[in-house]
Amino acid sequence: MVVTGIAPSIRKLVLEPYVQPPEEILPGQDTWYASTCRQCPAGCGIIVRVINGRAKKIEGNPLHPLNQGKLCARGQAGLQVLYHPDRLKNAVRQVGGRGSLQYEPLYWSEALDILTEKLESLSTPNRVAFLGGLLPSHLYILSTRLLNSIGAESPIIYDLHSALEGRYSTLKLSETLFGSPELPIYDLANAEVIYSFGANFLETWMSPVSQSHAYGNMRQGQFGGRGFLVQFEPRLSATAASADEWVPLKPGVEGYVALAIGRIIVEERLGNVGSHRPYAGLYQNIDVREMAAASQVPAEDLNRLARIFANADQAMAIPGGGLSGQSNGQASMLAIQTLNLLVAQFGKVGGIFLSQPGPTAAYRQNPKVDSFGNVTDLVDRMQAGEIDLLLVHGTNPVFELPASTGFAEAIARVPYVISFSSFVDETTMHADLVLPDHTYLESWGHEVPSPGSGKPTVSSQQPVVRPLYDTRSSADVFLAVAKRLGGEAAKALPWTDEVAFLQELADELHGSSLGAYDATTSNSFWALWRQYGGWWTEKEIPREPDLSAIPQDPLPITEPVYDGEEQDYPFHLHLYPSVTLSDGRGAHLPWLQGAPDPMTTATWGTWVELNPETASKLGVDDNDIVRVISPYGELEAPVVVYPGIRPDVVAIPVGQGHQQYGRFAQKRGSNPVALVSAITDSESGSLAWGATRVQIEATGRKEILPRLESLAGEGRESIG
Ligand code: SF4
Known part of the structure; x- marks a missing residue:
């Protein structure tokens, strides 16, 4: 059967009485489960209120040393990831050619056979590449083990959110100063x-x-x-x-x-x-x-x-x-x-x-973060036809990388692409096979928060509801494929399922005198691990960085280089991650689309922030559409006149401009990453995403941007 889009062509609604609830559920009574937020890489502890098997509300875990009961808007919106109407509901194969969005459902056994066969048929192991976002710790460990067991390289970890934070540069700086690539x-x-x-x-x-x-x-x-x-x-x-x-x-x-x-x-x-x-x-x-x-x-x-x-x-x-x-x-x-x-x-x-490794040393195989240079190397290899199989998890490079990297063209040259995304985004639409992971509220896992708190912490993740659809945890996919491959792969991943793996890991903390709790048996420790939402020390154990090898060379004075001549492109383009949409990963959630930006109160779109002096010189005002042009691309968006910006700088939030990614995200706003030059910091290899200059043109057109505090409430009618 060929299905266009993902949704079934006929919707059938079956109403069932809740006569046989799972044994832990008392009708009408709520149960709170502790887990870990995965809306960003911070790793905050959450508790989720579940009534009659349905997750109803997410709060911060008051016991968790990192967020101490608090939660941000993105964390609250996790429920909409779970219940999103555009989630992929089963494994699918794209049958009408890449980008056709014509999908054929697959049984999981078939899907696993395809992945296994693709790995087995590689002429050399370096013809497979795994590109991931900041994966949860357990998934990073298992995927790395699988790849390394067949002789392939570890996953390349890169996403726009990390780039905008400067995560790689921070790790590199710590390596220079303290001899250890850690986040302070x-x-x-x-x-x-x-x-x-x-x-x-x-x-x-x-x-x-x-x-x-x-x-x-x-x-x-x-x-x-x-x-x-x-x-x-x-x-x-x-x-x-x-x-x-x-x-x-x-x-x-x-x-x-x-x-x-x-x-x-x-x-x-x-x-x-x-x-x-x-x-x-x-x-x-x-x-x-x-x-x-x-x-x-x-x-x-x-x-x-x-x-x-x-x-x-x-x-x-x-x-x-x-x-x-x-x-x-x-x-x-x-x-x-x-x-x-x-x-x-x-x-x-x-x-x-720095974080104290202490008893959590077994958990220190945290996802590394790769440099932008590693990603462009991968793009070059894809372009050169050196990659036969590309696996993508937790990142959306077609949307997140500057167009000038050529990723969209390079992926077309890879013979087979597999995505593990829960949604059809701009990269997943190039995938031949999609093996949708569970959402994090349906999944097991663990996370070593980095940067953490003074208390060494391992945050645990557990399903708070049964999976809503026929999706499958990617960790279990890797374990199943390892078994099918046999040999070194089966040896490297010997666990029956991800729960067995996590239990073994948790057990390494059982008996530690430093923990906030302990138990007499492994089973009762595992129960407390889930009840608390992880493990952490009773007391703070700060670790002083080793300063013995601080370089003593005079500090360099390095001039910034910008792309775009000043006379042609007079403004610096300042991108910033949206507090709600992040790097775009939250754009599919209507709660986050509708949450006002704290400084401009704008919602549901892209805007261009101009200093009043600049706006006046250009002859534009709030809601006038301007064209922002860089040497690499252009976009149009309404103006927000914003006194909190330098006159020579133009700011645009990142996150909108999706062509795919569900009904609430697609065809909404513009993606400013398309304007960005691919120049890098020569010292760290990081993408210099803030080094592009732009010019601004008034278009003479207007579009009312929905803002909570616009003077007459204009624009609210365009929400939706
Ligand atoms: S999205 Fe917010 S609540 Fe969730 S991990 Fe990140 S900072 Fe914490």
Whole structure:
């Protein structure tokens, strides 16, 4: 049978009485199950209210050390992933050619046979590639084992969300400074002064719920003062709006500011001279006046900022987000992190530390994050016909990668593509076979949150409802395929199913004296593991980074490079992940589409933020449609006149512009990633997604953007 689209052609509604409920269910009574949110990589603990076998409400797990009972809008919207009308309901094969969306349902045994046969028929193991988003820890371990057992390379992990956070650059910086590629934990709750360079830590960066909670503690003055935050970034984010000062920097000059502050501290011997004396030589090439001129931040402001930072008892500087998307992102991050050396804040309360591996060492095989360079290498191999089988899980590269990478063309040259997506998105429509994973509310798993909290934590995931459809956990797919392959693959993945694997893993923590709970038997420990929503230590065990091998070379002054000549393309394009839609992965959920952006109150679309001065020069106002043109593409969207942005910067939220991805996402707004150049930071290999210049043209047309707080409520009629 050939079915067009995914939905059955005839809808039949069968009403059944709930006469034989599962044994754990009492009709009319709710049950709360603890699990892990998978709406972003943070790994917050959740509890889900289930009544009569139906998940009704998601809350934060109050016991979980990361989010401590809190949850963000994306976490709340997880129910709509589960009940989404456009979910794939079974394994399918695309029969009308790629992009036809003509699907033939398959029995799972057939689907597994195809995957097995494709792996067996590879002429050499390096002709298979696995491209994943930030996979849950258990899935990363199992997929890596499967691939490595047949001689293939580990999954390549890359998605737009991680790129916008600067996750890879942060790991690389930690490797340079501490000899270990880990994400640092910033003890915001106990900080007195925070200088955040580009890290929008209250909305989208790293672990926003736990960071918001900690920030609240800092602001409540529980340690004797209210805390002081300065946010350095070109556009006023919600974090900047909560700050005491917002310094609207031109993109790419963040490092200059940090270098100048550092130079002033060491030259004027501010604060604790003993702590910065060993690092004074790092600043020997820095001239404060030059940095002031290059950054457009007056020298008196730099002097004042240096004094505030050096004289605080607990000061920290955070590099991340927007600045990591510049061509000099790695050098800027180094300059900013080095400020923390000057005030000796590593391993201290109110400072920076690393997760303690401790008893969770068995869980340390966390997904690595690959550089953009690894992805472009893969694209080159696909283009050259060197990849016969491409597996894609948890990422949507056709939507997320700049068009200039050529991914969409390269995937056409891969003979067979398999997607594990629950939805038909822009990449899945190129897949020959789709093996839809369960949604996370129907799945088992575990996650080692990274960055975590001071308490080493393993967050557990369990099904809160029975799978609604004939989908299958990808972990179980890999285990079943390993059995079919036999030999080394079967040896590498010996578990009967993913639950057996997870139980074995959980058992390694059984008996630890550090845990918040323990049990006498493995079975009762496994029950507590699910009841608590994971395992964590009773007490905080912060780990001080090893600073013994800090490079002693003078800090480099690296100029930013932009793509697009200034006279043709006068504006810097500043992309930012939407607090609701993230990098676009939340665009299929109507709750998130309808949740207003905190700064503009806009919903259900793409908009272009212009400074009032810029808007006036262009002769445009709110809701006027402008054309944004880069050397790589163009888009049209209505204007939001926004005072919280530099006049030479244009900001566009990422997340809209899907061509596929369900009825609520597709054909809505525009994807600004299409404008982005594929230039990279030569030091880290990261995509310099913030280094593109654009020009703006008025079109003379208007479109009312739905906004919660537009003056006369205009635009509400266009919601939907
Ligand atoms: S921060 Fe991420 S993991 Fe935490 S609740 Fe929000 S979406 Fe879920």
